[in-house]
Amino acid sequence: MNSPTFILEQKKLQENLAHFEYLAKETSIIWLYTLKAFDAPEGLALIAHSFDGFSLGNANEYAKVKEYGKKVHSYTPAYYEEEVETLAKQSNTMSFNSLTQYRRYAKRCQEHTSLGLRINPKLMLNQPDYCNSNRSRLGVPYQNFLDVYQEDKEVFERLEGLHFHAFCYQDSHAFEDLITHIEDNYTAILKRLKWLNFGGGLDFTSKTFDTVHFMKVLQTFQQKYPQLTLYFEPASAVLKDVGQLEATVMDIISDTIPIVILNISIESHLLDIAIAHVQPTIKGASRFKSDYPYQITGLSCIAGDVIGSYYFNEKLSLGDTIYFEDMLAYTWVKQTSFNGLRKATLSVL
Numbered sequence: 001m002n003s004p005t006f007i008l009e010q011k012k013l014q015e016n017l018a019h020f021e022y023l024a025k026e027t028s029i030i031w032l033y034t035l036k037a038f039d040a041p042e043g044l045a046l047i048a049h050s051f052d053g054f055s056l057g058n059a060n061e062y063a064k065v066k067e068y069g070k071k072v073h074s075y076t077p078a079y080y081e082e083e084v085e086t087l088a089k090q091s092n093t094m095s096f097n098s099l100t101q102y103r104r105y106a107k108r109c110q111e112h113t114s115l116g117l118r119i120n121p122k123l124m125l126n127q128p129d130y131c132n133s134n135r136s137r138l139g140v141p142y143q144n145f146l147d148v149y150q151e152d153k154e155v156f157e158r159l160e161g162l163h164f165h166a167f168c169y170q171d172s173h174a175f176e177d178l179i180t181h182i183e184d185n186y187t188a189i190l191k192r193l194k195w196l197n198f199g200g201g202l203d204f205t206s207k208t209f210d211t212v213h214f215m216k217v218l219q220t221f222q223q224k225y226p227q228l229t230l231y232f233e234p235a236s237a238v239l240k241d242v243g244q245l246e247a248t249v250m251d252i253i254s255d256t257i258p259i260v261i262l263n264i265s266i267e268s269h270l271l272d273i274a275i276a277h278v279q280p281t282i283k284g285a286s287r288f289k290s291d292y293p294y295q296i297t298g299l300s301c302i303a304g305d306v307i308g309s310y311y312f313n314e315k316l317s318l319g320d321t322i323y324f325e326d327m328l329a330y331t332w333v334k335q336t337s338f339n340g341l342r343k344a345t346l347s348v349l
């Protein structure tokens, strides 16, 4: 195997997908996989088999799943102007991130797709800042939306759905909080809507996720609003524990704690680690004291390219292979085409 390499463990992915197939069988939810977390064709072919469709944000992402002919929801913080109408034609549902985006594009898109608005419910959830969209620019702050809705219902004549993405590794109780928020604030509006998209971020495949509680909350809500089509668009839960990053020990420098140089670097291979400020898990190592402590570092020329201090079960040697665990969601994709965004070109003036 080449090194470094991201390893996709198909059997583990199939296990997670089987769980989503079970959820699909037990609920009348439409399950969309959110492409941004991992979009390699080898994984998408398997995911497409188990999911009703995809959630994506632009033409680059659409091109990756077009062949499957499945449902598409589109959402992005801001649409590329020259793409938005085509994307509307390719999407079953489409949500806008702000009132300015909605006002700018809704008329052009309304005849092609079902229009929605992403709402920021401002939930108080205990989750990491880097992925806490409740404290972000993502979605129209719900109070703003409610105010504008009261003042000018005509603006929203074509609005058919609301989109929430408020969670980051959350359990069924966070989902209950969102349902409470929706029932407390939008009852008058819900009656005239066709769909709600609850976003991603629920830890469906975690051993601790209370599926029974989740189903109960969902079913109670559905009984009250049977006319609404409900969507979830998970990503990290689909990829939980399905892959590793394999790296090689290039050098071991003697120091108070020996310094290991690997053939990867934070900025080239682990951008999500950099932004999340978390220490990735390494197979055969932990944070508990052992006889083999090492400082694990990268191959770049940046002094701060330090992945962290680990205690290994065994002594390391040159050429050893190191496996970083749970490395598929949001890691591999940041080397290539995160969110399907266009790369910057170089103009020489």
Ligand SMILES: Cc1ncc(COP(=O)(O)O)c(C=O)c1O
Residues within 6 Å of the ligand: 034, 036, 037, 055, 075, 165, 167, 168, 169, 199, 200, 201, 202, 233, 234, 235, 236, 237
């Ligand atoms: C709008 C939206 N939906 C769904 C997801 C998937 O979230 P997760 O990977 O936490 O399930 C994301 C992730 O950033 C997102 O931005």
